[in-house]
Amino acid sequence: MTVEPFTLPIARPGPTMFERFAPGAWRVFIGLVIVAVLMIFIAPVAILIVTSIRPASGIYYIWRGTEFTLQNYVEVLQQPQILHAMFNSFVMATLATVVSLGVTVGSGYMLSRFTGRIQKTWFATIYVFRTVPYISFVLPLYLVTTNLRIYDTYLGLLLPHIAVHVCFFSWLMKGFFDSINPSMEHAALIDGCTRWGAFRRVALPSAMPGIAALSILSWLWTWNEFLFALILTGQRTPMITSTMAQFVTETGTEWNLMSATAVLAMLPALLVTIFGQKYVIRGLRM
Amino acid sequence: MLLLVAPAALVLVCFQIIPIFIGMNASFRDWSLVNPAKTWIGLKHYRDVLSDPVFLYTVLPNTFMLMVSSVVLSLASGLGLALLLNKPFFGRPVVRTVILLPLTVAPVITATMIRWSFNDQFGVITNLLSVLGFPEIGWLSDKWPSFSLIILTDVWIWAPWFTIIILAALQGLPREPFEAAQIDASGKWRTFTHITLPMLKPVIIVCVLIRSIDAFRTFDQVWILTGGGPARETEVFSVYAYVEAFVHLDYGKGAAAAGLGALIMLVVGIGLYKLVNRLMEVSR
Amino acid sequence: MAEVILKSVGKAYGSHPVVHDVSLTIADNEFVVLVGPSGCGKSTTLRMVAGLESISSGTIQIGNKVVNDLPPKDRDIAMVFQNYALYQHMTVYDNLAFGLRNRRVDEATIKKEVEHATNILGLAPLLSRKPFQLSGGQQQRVALGRCIVRHPQVFLFDEPLSNLDAKLRAQMRIELKALRERVATTSIYVTHDQVEAMTLGDRVVVMKDGYIQQVGTPLDIYNRPKNRFVASFMGSPAMNFINVDLIEEGGRTRAVAKDLSIAVPERQVASLSGHGNRSVILGIRPEHIHLGAPAEDLGTTFRGELTVTEQLGSELVVGTKVADTLIMASRIAPETELKLHEHAPFWVDPKAIHFFDSKTEAAIR
Ligand SMILES: Nc1ncnc2c1ncn2[C@@H]1O[C@H](COP(=O)(O)OP(=O)(O)OP(=O)(O)O)[C@@H](O)[C@H]1O
Numbered sequence: 001m002t003v004e005p006f007t008l009p010i011a012r013p014g015p016t017m018f019e020r021f022a023p024g025a026w027r028v029f030i031g032l033v034i035v036a037v038l039m040i041f042i043a044p045v046a047i048l049i050v051t052s053i054r055p056a057s058g059i060y061y062i063w064r065g066t067e068f069t070l071q072n073y074v075e076v077l078q079q080p081q082i083l084h085a086m087f088n089s090f091v092m093a094t095l096a097t098v099v100s101l102g103v104t105v106g107s108g109y110m111l112s113r114f115t116g117r118i119q120k121t122w123f124a125t126i127y128v129f130r131t132v133p134y135i136s137f138v139l140p141l142y143l144v145t146t147n148l149r150i151y152d153t154y155l156g157l158l159l160p161h162i163a164v165h166v167c168f169f170s171w172l173m174k175g176f177f178d179s180i181n182p183s184m185e186h187a188a189l190i191d192g193c194t195r196w197g198a199f200r201r202v203a204l205p206s207a208m209p210g211i212a213a214l215s216i217l218s219w220l221w222t223w224n225e226f227l228f229a230l231i232l233t234g235q236r237t238p239m240i241t242s243t244m245a246q247f248v249t250e251t252g253t254e255w256n257l258m259s260a261t262a263v264l265a266m267l268p269a270l271l272v273t274i275f276g277q278k279y280v281i282r283g284l285r286m
Numbered sequence: 287m288l289l290l291v292a293p294a295a296l297v298l299v300c301f302q303i304i305p306i307f308i309g310m311n312a313s314f315r316d317w318s319l320v321n322p323a324k325t326w327i328g329l330k331h332y333r334d335v336l337s338d339p340v341f342l343y344t345v346l347p348n349t350f351m352l353m354v355s356s357v358v359l360s361l362a363s364g365l366g367l368a369l370l371l372n373k374p375f376f377g378r379p380v381v382r383t384v385i386l387l388p389l390t391v392a393p394v395i396t397a398t399m400i401r402w403s404f405n406d407q408f409g410v411i412t413n414l415l416s417v418l419g420f421p422e423i424g425w426l427s428d429k430w431p432s433f434s435l436i437i438l439t440d441v442w443i444w445a446p447w448f449t450i451i452i453l454a455a456l457q458g459l460p461r462e463p464f465e466a467a468q469i470d471a472s473g474k475w476r477t478f479t480h481i482t483l484p485m486l487k488p489v490i491i492v493c494v495l496i497r498s499i500d501a502f503r504t505f506d507q508v509w510i511l512t513g514g515g516p517a518r519e520t521e522v523f524s525v526y527a528y529v530e531a532f533v534h535l536d537y538g539k540g541a542a543a544a545g546l547g548a549l550i551m552l553v554v555g556i557g558l559y560k561l562v563n564r565l566m567e568v569s570r
Numbered sequence: 571m572a573e574v575i576l577k578s579v580g581k582a583y584g585s586h587p588v589v590h591d592v593s594l595t596i597a598d599n600e601f602v603v604l605v606g607p608s609g610c611g612k613s614t615t616l617r618m619v620a621g622l623e624s625i626s627s628g629t630i631q632i633g634n635k636v637v638n639d640l641p642p643k644d645r646d647i648a649m650v651f652q653n654y655a656l657y658q659h660m661t662v663y664d665n666l667a668f669g670l671r672n673r674r675v676d677e678a679t680i681k682k683e684v685e686h687a688t689n690i691l692g693l694a695p696l697l698s699r700k701p702f703q704l705s706g707g708q709q710q711r712v713a714l715g716r717c718i719v720r721h722p723q724v725f726l727f728d729e730p731l732s733n734l735d736a737k738l739r740a741q742m743r744i745e746l747k748a749l750r751e752r753v754a755t756t757s758i759y760v761t762h763d764q765v766e767a768m769t770l771g772d773r774v775v776v777m778k779d780g781y782i783q784q785v786g787t788p789l790d791i792y793n794r795p796k797n798r799f800v801a802s803f804m805g806s807p808a809m810n811f812i813n814v815d816l817i818e819e820g821g822r823t824r825a826v827a828k829d830l831s832i833a834v835p836e837r838q839v840a841s842l843s844g845h846g847n848r849s850v851i852l853g854i855r856p857e858h859i860h861l862g863a864p865a866e867d868l869g870t871t872f873r874g875e876l877t878v879t880e881q882l883g884s885e886l887v888v889g890t891k892v893a894d895t896l897i898m899a900s901r902i903a904p905e906t907e908l909k910l911h912e913h914a915p916f917w918v919d920p921k922a923i924h925f926f927d928s929k930t931e932a933a934i935r
């Protein structure tokens with residue numbers, strides 16, 4: 001069978017709408033979009049920061065006037081409750097990160113390297129429990145922690161935090177180990193390492209970049225967490241988020257002090273965004 | 287080998303699985319926080335919740351509306367942003383850094399910022415809008431403006447997440463199909479719809495799955511922005527359960543609502559999972 | 571169908587030049603193979619013709635039209651990529667039809683074209699499959715089909731066979747050859763496999779470090795390499811090179827090294843005379859070194875200790891250490907009984923002796 005050769009109509013889509021409209025208009029448009037994107041993501045943060053350095057009298061029209069002051073920060077930091085809350089959040093974030101990573105690294109490794117009934121069940125379990133809305137187990141946890149007399153203590157908040165991290169982190173850890181070629185460990189086994197040695201000396205160091213990224217995110221997530229803090233802590237062990245929320249929802253008028261508190265609570269996030277962005281991006285891409 | 291999962295499993299069982307059963311137990315009792323008589327009353331709380339017009343006609347629709355609109359809008363804007371960031375331009379590193387802010391700042395703080403920016407009298411954005419001649423909107427005093435603000439906050443937080451993941455996927459795509467498309471005279475839009483999107487599909491589907499599950503339990507933003515108000519009109523499922531248990535001090539009813547939510551999510555989650563697997567099959 | 575003319579084409583990435591001053595005229599319906607080691611700029615050159623890479627200097631003409639500033643879609647070319655670059659989410663039919671649909675060809679014509687191409691390539695039963703359900707060879711056929719349906723002026727191939735295993739590669743090479751008969755189109759084919767270059771090309775272009783080394787028919791390149799690089803690149807096992815001194819002895823010029831003295835054939839004496847007593851490089855292909863003694867005295871015999879033997883079944887390849895160089899001799903009858911480390915006599919076919927300048931490495935003819 002032969003087909004007569006034919007000439008193809010040459011596709012020549014005309015200039016785009018923008019090029020026809022005005023040459024270079026497309027680039028201007030993209031430029032405007034970029035500026036708009038920057039504005040959208042910076043503006044709320046900037047407004048908050050500006051508010052926090054305006055005197056109480058100057059917060060209502062923050063774009064007018066040029067008085068700036070650090071008085072708000074001084075005032076906030078003089079309130080023992082806020083310092084206490086920040087300290088608590090810091091301790092909690094650090095503890096939760098260390099313990100959750102420690103607990104999940106093994107389970108992630110197992111999910112990645114072995115197959116069998118236990119692994120299948122475990123994987124299904126963590127998938128299912130990842131879908132459970134937090135409120136559905138935090139509400140009863142209130143009862144559990146009260147009964148165990150650990151309500152409003154570090155332990156009472158730490159354990160639930162770890163419990164939610166277990167599902168998600170095991171999943172992520174599995175991903176880290178999946179991306180490491182197991183033949184390295186096999187080589188280590190042949191070279192005389194025990195299974196445990198192969199894990200500790202070969203697999204773990206290779207997974208370290210991912211684990212580092214995850215630890216930073218985990219720290220931030222715990223620091224930022226609100227629902228648990230709201231339900232499981234009270235006056236004794238306040239967290240920074242719940243303390244702030246109280247400010248906003250209950251008193252809700254001293255915006256200069258509130259902004260200063262919020263900026264303080266935001267500091268770790270700002271630091272990580274600026275200095276640890278590599279880790280944030282790596283952590284989120286998993 | 288069991289030893290490897292044992293610690294993780296133990297914590298999970300004690301602090302997630304057992305509480306869920308305790309919660310179920312509580313939901314069958316008259317377990318009011320002020321009056322802990324704890325009488326077994328069967329399915330009464332469930333009947334209460336399911337016949338509560340607030341739950342049926344406000345909370346459920348709100349929850350799903352938030353879920354769908356937040357996921358759709360953050361996907362769309364996140365995808366757009368990823369495409370923008372995939373091309374080099376002056377200042378790209380700055381944009382890349384700035385979009386990490388929403389992902390690192392606590393939702394509580396984000397909601398506070400938005401609430402302050404949209405303050406009825408003194409909010410910078412409220413004032414800006416009125417300078418630009420927009421009619422005045424009671425951002426936090428009417429249902430739909432408040433609800434849009436909640437959605438907006440959610441999109442602000444999550445669009446960058448889609449961006450980062452889709453951007454990584456975009457940069458990992460092989461170059462050749464695009465070159466082949468160029469030779470095949472495929473226009474920009476056609477390349478996007480016929481080559482780029484289909485290749486991104488697996489990633490997008492997984493993102494949508496994860497985001498949908500998480501969007502269902504949104505609490506922080508709603509609580510800070512509106513507290514469920516005005517008059518419970520912007521309540522979503524998590525807020526409803528919290529309000530019933532700790533504001534109306536009807537713990538059993540709150541637990542019943544929370545249990546129903548978990549049940550819904552289990553069904554939705556499994557459904558989505560099945561759907562994802564199906565879509566992945568087709569898109570391969 | 572068209573002529574492709576490259577005039578002093580150059581390419582630099584930033585300040586880093588990778589292709590230099592490439593000039594080449596490819597006749598209508600000619601099949602030209604660009605060959606060279608990895609990183610020598612073959613793909614870059616091809617991609618400049620395709621329009622996937624901008625041209626830093628010079629001009630490229632396709633069918634009398636300078637295409638420097640035309641986007642790929644307007645150059646009327648089709649390309650086969652090393653990893654096929656099929657659209658993974660489309661069926662084979664849609665893959666073939668995509669380029670035509672973009673050009674607003676009506677579906678009836680598309681159907682006809684696709685049928686035509688699939689008949690040529692034997693793809694008919696696979697039309698509704700997706701690429702991941704195909705074997706490597708089948709995928710490569712689809713990639714070819716995508717070109718055929720378009721009836722472009724020029725086919726471009728970038729190492730289309732290098733992702734296939736050896737056996738399939740040989741088979742596809744033969745199919746490509748047959749395809750050339752049925753679909754005559756100007757073609758540029760990039761490969762680093764000299765066998766493909768030899769078997770497929772009407773003409774072969776050997777490149778190194780961004781420069782063209784030699785252009786010619788496969789036999790021309792094989793028999794008359796312009797320099798040491800071309801000589802060593804084409805042919806397997808590679809040509810033997812020995813540093814020798816030219817010495818007058820009894821009225822004959824001889825090329826002499828330790829353990830070796832070869833009479834220079836008369837026709838080459840003149841061109842070598844310019845080199846006086848300087849040392850030059852002697853080049854002999856393995857298949858031109860024979861075991862044993864020649865029927866008549868040619869003055870090209872030498873003896874050497876056998877240090878390597880490779881039994882290939884169809885032939886025996888041996889290596890011998892002469893003048894501190896390992897000299898390979900091939901096409902020795904496989905049943906020949908040889909012992910390692912024994913000394914054996916060899917002779918060289920005087921018609922196939924090459925000389926290269928030891929400084930410039932250019933062939934001395
Ligand atoms: N985008 C680029 N930026 C900088 N240098 C490049 C780029 N692409 C290719 N090069 C360089 O250009 C040179 C030629 O590359 P090219 O791909 O043309 O080689 P090739 O001959 O096709 O090799 P291979 O057989 O490995 O495909 C290489 O040295 C390569 O490192």
Ligand SMILES: [Mg+2]
Pocket residue numbers: 612613614728729
């Ligand atoms: Mg190449």
